[in-house]
Amino acid sequence: MKGDGPLCLNIVDLPPEGTVLEGAVASDEIGLEDESRIRCPGPVRYRLQAAPIVQEEGVLVRGWVETVLLVMCDRCLSMAEHLVRADDVCHHYPDEEGNLLDLTSDVREDILLTFPQSSLCRMDCQGLCPSCGKNLNEGDCSCSQGKSDEGPWEALSALDLSPGGEE
Numbered sequence: 788m789k790g791d792g793p794l795c796l797n798i799v800d801l802p803p804e805g806t807v808l809e810g811a812v813a814s815d816e817i818g819l820e821d822e823s824r825i826r827c828p829g830p831v832r833y834r835l836q837a838a839p840i841v842q843e844e845g846v847l848v849r850g851w852v853e854t855v856l857l858v859m860c861d862r863c864l865s866m867a868e869h870l871v872r873a874d875d876v877c878h879h880y881p882d883e884e885g886n887l888l889d890l891t892s893d894v895r896e897d898i899l900l901t902f903p904q905s906s907l908c909r910m911d912c913q914g915l916c917p918s919c920g921k922n923l924n925e926g927d928c929s930c931s932q933g934k935s936d937e938g939p940w941e942a943l944s945a946l947d948l949s950p951g952g953e954e
């Protein structure tokens with residue numbers, strides 16, 4: 788229901804010096820999990836200062852929002868935790884939308900924009916074996932034996948140390 792969430796602000800009562808919205812909201816109130824590669828297990832924390840704009844009509848909202856997202860790794864498809872924080876939230880709302888200002892969709896955007904388009908569970912994620920699909924971060928699969936998935940130096944030393952080459 789629009790208009791009654793924790794991130795709704797009654798701008799009729801907004802004092803000239805502004806007000807602070809501070810707290811945490813459950814992620815399902817924001818709808819962060821609409822994205823199939825993203826889970827948001829915990830709350831979204833926020834501190835937002837809302838103040839009327841003196842020269843023009845409208846409200847200025849500034850502050851930060853943060854949460855922990857579980858995001859699907861582009862290489863291995865596992866869900867990895869990322870702390871995301873938007874430090875420079877700044878929205879200007881023209882005074883056109885009635886008595887209630889609903890910040891929910893903008894907070895959602897702030898969080899999603901903070902997050903990079905591509906994501907890895909870690910910088911050196913090994914990904915999935917193209918043959919059998921095993922997650923190579925959890926160890927080698929049987930089809931990777933005999934060829935190296937560990938990098939060029941491992942491959943070289945495996946060749947150099949091979950005793951089978953002597954005959």
Ligand SMILES: [Zn+2]
Pocket residue numbers: 860861862863864865907908909912913914
């Ligand atoms: Zn990964």
Ligand SMILES: [Zn+2]
Pocket residue numbers: 916917918919920921928929930931
């Ligand atoms: Zn494999």
